[in-house]
Amino acid sequence: MLVFAASDxxxxxxxxxxxxxxxxxxxxxxxxCYVDFDFGSSTSAAVFDxxxxxxxxxxxxxxxxxxxxxxxxxRLDVWQxxxxxxxxxxxxxxxxxxxxxxxxxxxxxxxxxxxxxxCVDLLLKLNSEFALVIVDLSAGRSYAxxxxxxxxxxxxMRNIQARWLVFHRWTxxxxxxxHGLVFDRHGILHTGExxxxxxxxxxxxxxxxxTAVPDLESLLWSQVSPAQAAWMRWCDKQLARLAxxxxxxxxxxxxxxxLEPVLQWREQLVTEEDVFSNQIANKDTFEALEExxxxxxxxxxxxxx
Numbered sequence: 057m058l059v060f061a062a063s064d065x066x067x068x069x070x071x072x073x074x075x076x077x078x079x080x081x082x083x084x085x086x087x088x089c090y091v092d093f094d095f096g097s098s099t100s101a102a103v104f105d106x107x108x109x110x111x112x113x114x115x116x117x118x119x120x121x122x123x124x125x126x127x128x129x130x131r132l133d134v135w136q137x138x139x140x141x142x143x144x145x146x147x148x149x150x151x152x153x154x155x156x157x158x159x160x161x162x163x164x165x166x167x168x169x170x171x172x173x174x175c176v177d178l179l180l181k182l183n184s185e186f187a188l189v190i191v192d193l194s195a196g197r198s199y200a201x202x203x204x205x206x207x208x209x210x211x212x213m214r215n216i217q218a219r220w221l222v223f224h225r226w227t228x229x230x231x232x233x234x235h236g237l238v239f240d241r242h243g244i245l246h247t248g249e250x251x252x253x254x255x256x257x258x259x260x261x262x263x264x265x266x267t268a269v270p271d272l273e274s275l276l277w278s279q280v281s282p283a284q285a286a287w288m289r290w291c292d293k294q295l296a297r298l299a300x301x302x303x304x305x306x307x308x309x310x311x312x313x314x315l316e317p318v319l320q321w322r323e324q325l326v327t328e329e330d331v332f333s334n335q336i337a338n339k340d341t342f343e344a345l346e347e348x349x350x351x352x353x354x355x356x357x358x359x360x361x
């Protein structure tokens with residue numbers, strides 16, 4: 057299965073959440089590939105603590121491959137190349153966890169027939185090799201988004217299962233932006249239809265993920281004043297109404313990741329050790345990521361037969 061991770065704004069937690077989903081699925085025994093299509097800011101390797109590709113790679117990046125400037129794109133085995141103290145020893149029963157990094161000096165580029173064909177070939181090859189392929193796209197209505205919409209509309213990919221996650225924070229601006237990325241004239245649905253997708257089929261493959269959502273019942277907010285607590289609850293209700301009106305309400309939300317202090321300070325994988333041994337991360341965050349990872353391929357949450 058292919059999963060495309062998108063967001064209309066930066067700072068939504070798209071990359072760090074997607075990386076955690078890849079990690080969670082690998083822990084469950086799936087062979088997982090994480091593909092960095094954020095061409096203008098190739099930093100996903102930092103989440104996996106793979107320092108040689110923290111800001112992309114000098115040779116063998118995805119940008120170069122798609123532009124025809126090199127051979128097959130570089131693959132990094134996260135279990136072998138990471139400096140993360142927990143991931144250094146591959147957990148028993150885990151699947152492969154492979155990262156395809158972008159270029160250190162890459163940037164957005166328009167889609168043409170040659171790089172589109174390379175994109176199709178790459179996605180077909182990875183889909184046949186891995187149980188799950190997560191493609192992290194550039195924020196906004198990017199060339200990367202246009203490329204994968206065009207690629208997945210090709211006849212060769214019509215039978216490949218693909219799903220979309222649209223990430224947004226729980227604020228008025230982010231809810232509105234997430235709606236625009238999917239439903240506006242140059243959003244995913246219109247662009248996908250222009251490239252040859254069935255609009256209803258594409259719509260059914262899109263779900264929203266809310267990140268950094270405050271849990272108003274948690275101890276984190278127990279010290280706020282009564283006026284602040286009342287205002288926060290009012291905002292939460294207003295946001296729920298806005299999301300429902302814009303078509304990004306609860307029925308289309310695949311999962312919610314709570315506000316996590318660890319992720320505010322450092323974009324990283326959240327491990328069991330962080331929760332139970334180091335006690336720096338919240339159990340609710342780890343469990344939310346576990347559940348979201350399971351739902352990625354569970355048809356119950358996608359309205360599929």
